[in-house]
Amino acid sequence: MRIPFTKMHGLGNDFVVLDARAQALPPINGDIAAALADRHTGIGCDQLVLIEPSGNADLKMRIFNHDGGEVEACGNAARAVGLLVGGELTIETLGGTIMARPDAAGIAVDMGEPRFDWDAIPLAYAMDTRAMPVGWDMLESPVAVNVGNPHAIFFVEDLSAVPLGQIGPVIEKDPIFPQGINVNVAQILSRDAIRLRVWERGAGLTRACGTGACSTAVGAMRRGLVDRKVTVSLPGGDLVIAWDEDTPERKGRITMTGPATIAYTGSFDWGAYA
Missing domain, CATH: 3.10.310.10 (Diaminopimelate Epimerase; Chain A, domain 1)
Structure with missing residues (x-):
């Protein structure tokens, strides 16, 4: 089974983006994410980003770090997803729902309210x-x-x-x-x-x-x-x-604005990483 991906980056913080909205993907765990992120034997990235359907927002974004650990949020990834999907978006994350929209300087992301307790x-x-x-x-x-x-x-x-x-x-x-x-x-x-x-x-x-x-x-x-x-x-x-x-x-809300870039697209054999 070949899986399409998009390689993107925000200021050099790079991502492998998988879109599971139109076609469901097999379950992704930390081991698979880390294998894909490996720069010697995988595609190579700082984070693996998975786009999924959401019942509460326009889409759901999941983020796996280079070591395979799933994390709550990533501002650069949000800009990348905003560029890839286009338009004004609400994005569900483990850290809460955020918003992204096109801006003259790239993609503006409403990151929500910071917490200090x-x-x-x-x-x-x-x-x-x-x-x-x-x-x-x-x-x-x-x-x-x-x-x-x-x-x-x-x-x-x-x-x-x-x-x-x-x-x-x-x-x-x-x-x-x-x-x-x-x-x-x-x-x-x-x-x-x-x-x-x-x-x-x-x-x-x-x-x-x-x-x-x-x-x-x-x-x-x-x-x-x-x-x-x-x-x-x-x-x-x-x-x-x-x-x-x-x-x-x-x-009380934070807005982050900056660029995002599509580097290239490709596909990989799921069986090589599962």
Whole structure:
């Protein structure tokens, strides 16, 4: 059985997208997702994205990280799906329902409202999520934010001085984060600009992370470090993040805007991975 796929990326964060709306696919588990994501023996990607029918939205999006673990949300994947399907969409995810629409700068995604309560991150026990009283080597007092999935954000003076590839996996698996954590290290450049690198839970260092950009921007706004609309620069490119507190119907919701790209299409033999 041959299965069609679309290879896409958002600022270099790349995906293998499978569309199961018109034709049902065999059940996909973490082992199959990890095999497809392998860059040596599979198609290769940061995340496998599965589009399915939804009874509550225009479609359902499931996301599997490179290691096969299923995660709640992915902003870059939402932009990719928005580009692939087209038009204004509501997208059901494990992290909640989000919306995507075409924009002059690419695809704009309504990421919903961030969550800050310690048990919504979740953390192992109660603490201040605006400045957690914890630290790892040179990184301390992170902001914790959940934007469909959990993030810890560290603000530093010099982003290039942080060995994120070494310290990221240590923080990701610390017992204080019972479901693991995405580790964001950010440098404030101005009131409307942030530089960011992300160690992504289950995927490692990534060229771009949409929920990481949203969480970092909101964390900086909570601390009064930036204005309500900022450009977040990642190794793969820029995302514009706005957190609206003024418009009643948009109050508290995050909008992420940026590009998405179709790289190529193809098909694979299901039996080679099942």
